[in-house]
Amino acid sequence: MEAALAPGVFFVLAETGAQKVIGFLAWHEGGHIQFLYVHPEASRRGVGQALYEYCEPKIRKSAPLIAEEVTPHGSDPQAKDHLLSSEHCSPCNQRRLFTEASEIAKPFFLKQGFRIVKRRDFKISNVPIHNYAMEKIVS
Numbered sequence: 001m002e003a004a005l006a007p008g009v010f011f012v013l014a015e016t017g018a019q020k021v022i023g024f025l026a027w028h029e030g031g032h033i034q035f036l037y038v039h040p041e042a043s044r045r046g047v048g049q050a051l052y053e054y055c056e057p058k059i060r061k062s063a064p065l066i067a068e069e070v071t072p073h074g075s076d077p078q079a080k081d082h083l084l085s086s087e088h089c090s091p092c093n094q095r096r097l098f099t100e101a102s103e104i105a106k107p108f109f110l111k112q113g114f115r116i117v118k119r120r121d122f123k124i125s126n127v128p129i130h131n132y133a134m135e136k137i138v139s
Contacts, residue, residue: 031063033099063095
């Protein structure tokens with residue numbers, strides 16, 4: 001089943017023949033994969049892979065083109081690389097998909113071609129937790 005939760009937020013459910021939900025993937029326009037969940041009874045059976053393969057083309061279409069990376073001020077070694085908006089340079093034909101993955105989900109996203117941008121450490125209700133900011137650049 002595929003539907004929109006709210007404007008710009010989409011999800012796809014994976015169900016058994018008995019209409020039991022065994023997984024889902026939710027994403028926002030802009031290329032952000034917010035949730036990928038597979039029920040423990042269905043894990044390691046290709047459900048997550050099937051959801052991702054079905055959704056990735058749709059997520060790609062929702063991700064904006066990214067601008068070319070350029071160095072301002074010519075070859076000044078003190079100038080930092082930055083992204084210029086499309087009004088200042090021609091956009092390239094690449095798009096950015098991104099997510100925040102748990103320790104359990106990290107290997108799955110690495111297998112899909114994502115890279116780790118950074119580990120994110122934070123607290124929820126004063127309990128230390130972490131996840132990984134990950135991204136995949138696609139054409």
